[in-house]
Amino acid sequence: MSDNPLLLPWDAPYGLPPFGRLRPEHFEPALRDAMRRHREELAAIAGQAAAPDFDNTVAAFDGAGRLLARVAAVFYNLTSSATSPELQAVQRAMAGPMAAHDSAVYMDASLFARLDALHERRAALGLAPEQRRLLERIHLDFVRAGARLEPARQTRYAQVMEELAQLTTRFAQNVLHDESSWQLALQGEPDLAGLPGFVRAAARQAAADRGLDGHVITLSRSLVVPFLSFSERRDLRERAWRAWIGRGENPGEHDNREVARAILRLRNEQARLHGHACFADHALVDTMAGTRDAVQGLLGEVWPRALVAVERERQALQEAMAAEGAAGEIEPWDWRYWAEKVRRDRYAIDDAEVKPYFRLENMVAAAFDCAERLFGLRFVPRDDLPVYHPDVRAYEVRERRDGGDAVIGVFLQDNFARAGKRSGAWMSSLRWQSRNGGAQLPVILNNNNFAKGGADEPALLSLDDARTLFHEFGHGLHGLLSDVTYDRLSGTRVLRDFVELPSQIFEHWITEPEVLQRHARHWRSGEPIPPVLVQRLHAARRFGQGYETVRYTASALVDMAVHSLQTPEPPADLCAFEAELLREKGLPHGVGLNHRLVHFQHLFAGSSYAAGYYVYLWAEVLDADGYDAFVEAGSPFAPEVARRLRRHIYASGNSVEPGAAFAAFRGRPPTVRPLLEKRGLLESEPA
Ligand SMILES: [Zn+2]
8 A cells, every 4th residue: 555656645746646657456445545534534524523614514525535536536537538458447346336435425414414504504604605605515415415315215325326337337338349449441542532631641540550551440530520521432431330320239248228228227216216207307406407398498499490400401412412423312421421512512611621721739729829818828838747648748827917927727638539548528637726725726637539640741620620629628728717715616516507618618719710810820831721711611610500400409309308208117229219209309311310329428428417418508508698798899809708708607616606607797697599590590490
């Protein structure tokens, strides 16, 4: 134990983890020891003779378990970004004990009695608003984790949570297995037909990463999506598509069909133990939306309009097919290919023409530049800081303050796809900003899954990739700009239908003409992107919104439907349930889903987005309306609007009720119209 680097003082700058010395076998003993210490800290809070007050109970609870939080954060970051069979085994072994630890904490009767007594008298305690918010938040965390259940039910509840933790771990590992075990080797020029240089370069790099010659297509989104968009080989597109949407549905030990059913069965039981008819009701109580009706109301505003828009797009694609003599109905593996052709013909937009202007390093610089112009931040590279993989870049985040230059946090960015890293893009933290028990600087990570450049070309992004980079960076700023007193209220630890506001609003800057003019420069010539190309990009922006909106909303509808079932037993065949629902809703055949239940990590790799995939749309109502504040002020960097955005949205964490935070920023509650406008859905009124 004494030589376990996780348990020795972390003496790297900013208390960063000793990444270079960590081995998989360090985690289990460190996690167990950290859990034990956390329980000791809590026993001291619960067992003290003094009557409960805010400091000795609420603030003390918030400040307890720091070691566990730090060790667990390192562990989860590695199992997401740089895992190995050894780490996966630890993850499977520890999922149950970690869930059991949480249940033990939140079902501790003497601790809850102290909190409950304070909560009863909260109006009379003379608390500052943030203190009151913390007390209410922690009290609700206890209640939602089963603190009020009778003892026999608590025992069962803890079992349910333990089994859920094991199953969600398995679900995620199964998806990773299917993603990393499939590849399509392209044999010579006939197999490469239609692929532009950047796709060939990425496919060559993917082959090299696997120790192969030639070109390989993998199920990494950054490779499979361009392949589906450009490959002239319909047969190969079909193979790639089927493998992509078949993740999690392959018979054998990595099949997720029964895993997802078991998760749904347990979630239904979890909801019933709380007295709710279905999991969605239990999940939605603790959100801005509050009820299924509110969620369905928003999805219902968007869905019929999106169907009208996607039908217009489908007709355009079908015409393009006919014009080239391609026979038959458009299939899901055809959609992106023909959409790309229509975009090229109608708007003279070609990804292969656009991408050279979106060099990854320039887009990173663009994000940093926007953060500087909006909030006065500077990102200073620190290549000497310890990181967990050579791809990771470390930055000190500085701000000019009182004539000096203060460090406000550390930012780690891990941009590339590789084996052992899960798909998608996400933000996480190694440490939250807080002042409880001394100032604690945030250490924030961004993960993306971009394709590396090859020998002839640097890493180039599509406009969508650049938007993803800005999205995650927006989450990153939410963590870095956090300015609260307590850990539990810090950064992105907000209600989940608010959490996508800081990320989605930041996406708006990547399409601002003055940002593009400054940063979207051709990687070879250094020439800024021609204004005419920017105009065409804007004109083409709405084409494809029907497709994107329908696919997203369909996934949100499936999520709501499957979590709104009120029967204890889930449908016998989830894939049939999903297909039937989409038929009923009228999803056109050629669109296809790419988040099917069997690999839908948002829903089943954890529980935080279960009955919560709608949150992106919910937050989009807020970000579309919110960004209009800059439009109204006449500049994307209007200082007064930026100041309010920082103070009320990026800095306030969960210290303020989210509806009030938005209203304080915008001067009024949000309206849904800017969202419909932004997606080009206003002119798509259903007949
Ligand atoms: Zn996000």
